[in-house]
Amino acid sequence: MIRVMLPEHLRRLARVEGEVPLEVGEAATLRAVLDALEAEFPALRGTIRDHATQRRRSFVRFFACGRDLSHEPPDAPLPAEVAAGTEPFLVVGAMAGG
Amino acid sequence: MAGVRVLVGTRKGAFVLTSDAGRARWEVSGPHFAGWEIYHVKGSPLNPDRLYASQSSGWFGQVIQRSDDGGRTWEPVGNEFAYDGVPGTHQWYDGTQHPWEFKRVWHLEPSLTEPETVYAGVEDAALFRSTDGGRSWRELPGLREAKGHLWQPGAGGMCLHTIVQDPGDAGRLFVAISAAGVFRTDDAGATWRPVNAGLRSPYELPDPSADVGHCVHSIAMHPSRPGVLFMQKHWDVMRSDDAGESWREVSGNLPSDFGFPIAVHAHEPETVYVVPIKSDSEHYPPEGKLRVYRSRRGGEEWEALTSGLPQQDCYVNVLRDAMAVDGLDECGVYFGTTGGQVYASPDGGDTWAPIVRDLPAVLSVEVQTLR
Numbered sequence: 001m002i003r004v005m006l007p008e009h010l011r012r013l014a015r016v017e018g019e020v021p022l023e024v025g026e027a028a029t030l031r032a033v034l035d036a037l038e039a040e041f042p043a044l045r046g047t048i049r050d051h052a053t054q055r056r057r058s059f060v061r062f063f064a065c066g067r068d069l070s071h072e073p074p075d076a077p078l079p080a081e082v083a084a085g086t087e088p089f090l091v092v093g094a095m096a097g098g
Numbered sequence: 099m100a101g102v103r104v105l106v107g108t109r110k111g112a113f114v115l116t117s118d119a120g121r122a123r124w125e126v127s128g129p130h131f132a133g134w135e136i137y138h139v140k141g142s143p144l145n146p147d148r149l150y151a152s153q154s155s156g157w158f159g160q161v162i163q164r165s166d167d168g169g170r171t172w173e174p175v176g177n178e179f180a181y182d183g184v185p186g187t188h189q190w191y192d193g194t195q196h197p198w199e200f201k202r203v204w205h206l207e208p209s210l211t212e213p214e215t216v217y218a219g220v221e222d223a224a225l226f227r228s229t230d231g232g233r234s235w236r237e238l239p240g241l242r243e244a245k246g247h248l249w250q251p252g253a254g255g256m257c258l259h260t261i262v263q264d265p266g267d268a269g270r271l272f273v274a275i276s277a278a279g280v281f282r283t284d285d286a287g288a289t290w291r292p293v294n295a296g297l298r299s300p301y302e303l304p305d306p307s308a309d310v311g312h313c314v315h316s317i318a319m320h321p322s323r324p325g326v327l328f329m330q331k332h333w334d335v336m337r338s339d340d341a342g343e344s345w346r347e348v349s350g351n352l353p354s355d356f357g358f359p360i361a362v363h364a365h366e367p368e369t370v371y372v373v374p375i376k377s378d379s380e381h382y383p384p385e386g387k388l389r390v391y392r393s394r395r396g397g398e399e400w401e402a403l404t405s406g407l408p409q410q411d412c413y414v415n416v417l418r419d420a421m422a423v424d425g426l427d428e429c430g431v432y433f434g435t436t437g438g439q440v441y442a443s444p445d446g447g448d449t450w451a452p453i454v455r456d457l458p459a460v461l462s463v464e465v466q467t468l469r
Contacts, residue, residue, distance in 0.1 A: 009133055009158060013174065043174040047158040051178045059157040093157040 002033055002078075003088040010048070010091065014041040019088055028083035030062065031074035048091060059094040102424045103168065103466040104432055105149065106440055107136035110458035112151055114169045117453075121430055121444040124453045130172065131163065135202075138419055138462045141168075142208035142216075146466050150216055150232055152203040160202055162218075164232050175232035179203070179220055182239035188222065189250040189311075198222045198242075205419060207261035211268050219258030223249060223275040227287065238287040241273065245292065245310045249278035252313045252332070253378075259418055260317050264324040264341075272327065272342060277302070277313035280329070282342050293342030297331060315358045316418040320367035328370050328397070330360040330418075335372055337397050348397025353384045359421035363446060364429040368396040371423075371431060371447060373416040381436075382413035390433070392447050406450035407441065414439070419462035426467055434460025 004020040011017065022036045031054075038045045049056050054074070056062070061070040065079045065087050081087035104115040111129025130136075134153045142148040149165040151172070160179065163172040185198035201221040209215035218226040218235060224242055226235040249256060257276055264270035269286045272293075279294040292309045300306040302313060313332035320326065329336040329345065334355050336345045349355035354374040363369035370393045376384045383389060388407045391400040414437035424430040431447050434440045438457040443450045 007157075009155065012132075013158075013161065043161070046160065046177045052180055057157070057159060096156070 001085045002028060002036075002082060003085055004033065004037060005088045005090045006044075007091060007093045009093065010044060013043050013047065015043075016041070021085075028078045029075050030069065030072060030078065033078065033089060034074075059096060061092045061094055063090040063092055064088065100426060101468045102426065102430060103141070103146075103468055104422075104440065104442070104453065105139035105141065105169070105462075105464045105466065106434055106457065106460060107139050107151070107419075107462035108434075108438070108458040108460050109135055112136040112139050112153075113454070113457060115440065115453050119426055121424075121426075121442055122451075124442075126454055127169070129458075130169070131161075134161070136461065137202060138205050138464070139169075140206050140208060140464045141466045142213065143210055144208070144213045146468060148208065148213070148231075150206040150208065152206055152218070154202040160200075162203065162206075162232050176228065176234045179218070179224075179226055179235055180237070181224060181242075182237040185222075185224075185242070186247065188246055188256060189248055191251060195247065198224075198246075201255060204257045204259045205261055207263065210263045210265055217261050217271075219261050219273060221255045221257040222251075223256045223258040223278060225258055225261070225273055225287065238283075238290075240283070240288050241281060241290045244281055244290045246278075248308075248310050249275060250311060252276035260314075262317055262319050262327070264319075265321045266324050270324070270341075272317060272319075274314040274317050274329075276315065277332075278310050279312040279314050280317060280327075280342055293338075294345070295343065296338075296345030296347075297336065298334070299332065302332065316360045318360045318362045318370070320362045323367045326367065326396075328360050328362060330357050330372055332356065332378060335360070335397060348393070350393070350398035350400055352391055352400050353389075353402075357416075358418040359416055359433065361421045361423050361431065363431075364423045364425045365427075366394070366429075369394050369446070370397060371421065372400075373421065373433065375415060381415040386411050386413060388412040388414065388435075390431070390443075390447055390450075403443070403447040403450070405448060406443075417461055419464075420460050422463050422465040424465045424467045430465070432463050432465055434463045436460065 100119040106113040111132045113128035139151040151163040153161040187195035190196035205219040207217040260274035262272040327338045390403040414435035421433040431443045436459040
């Protein structure tokens, strides 16, 4: 099980509180996690990555295990701690005020 | 019991203001979608419980929300706005060509005739239509074929901000785009042509009378006379008596003919409202006095409406979608400011009072008349 922590705006949009537990039925990659997240919460489609290109929106970042994974290839394996559920996978809105 | 529901979009959420027909005591609900920019909220003329809201953010993009209970609960619906085919390029600020890129929905216009149909005007400018209550959207690409490569962004972006339906002809629609002008379809959106003859933009365009490129800020129509259109252009208040085929200036004695919104009285087709703004570089009322101007003659002769509005040290703006009227027997007029005030007049503009004073900057105001 993978633990996903969404930013507050997206938690409200998805109507969840706290971390989202996700079963990712294949290798734990960025793409697999986002596919599973959007399948369970269709309201999140288009808010983290572009509908058509599937590219990460430029003001969204991915952090885990103290590392910035935003620029990792979508099919690269996530850290073992994320895959094992011992560390959360963070979807973060870029620090841009507002 | 009759009443009104005022739908307010702001920089940080939506608010719903409700009152009985007296329009003196208001209930304020919100913020809905707190923290998000709400460019527009509008109800269906066929079903007042059906509302749509455009919710967007620089971080997380576009969301469309729908309510089927008058704004008490909301459901996210479709947010995929894909241009038809390869969208191509339009003119950039410096005259070079720039790729078309979807940014946000500025305006949502539920159909006058089809309960599940709603139009969306977007930035970069295009018109989308949903026939399933907002769950899926398809572009009407014929619009961008009307010299889209010559359209250019105004200061707020290249946005399709106004959608006006002809209540007597389901095939006829008008849209307005900054900075491209007014476009009309007579075949329900399949083909479009610019209808900008008479507009002049000597400081903005190399050819002041070009058929596209004008920075039209808003247009308005009275439903009883769909051939008559009123326009607040970047500069100039204009009028057409032939469904946009030709326009003439009716700025008359206004203290400034720059401004953003324009509205028509619910029962008097020749009574028109504008809010003069000092200039394109000073987006606030002339002399620090917030004045709505009313013409009872369809333009040219305007009177200042000031009772209840601040007449000193006022430097707010009123944006293009932030003025609306209700349909009660004595027509109410409403507008919101970038300072967060929403003002209401229950007597056609003679007297004003704030409904709320301290909202986030108001982007849009729409009114539903509930019977």
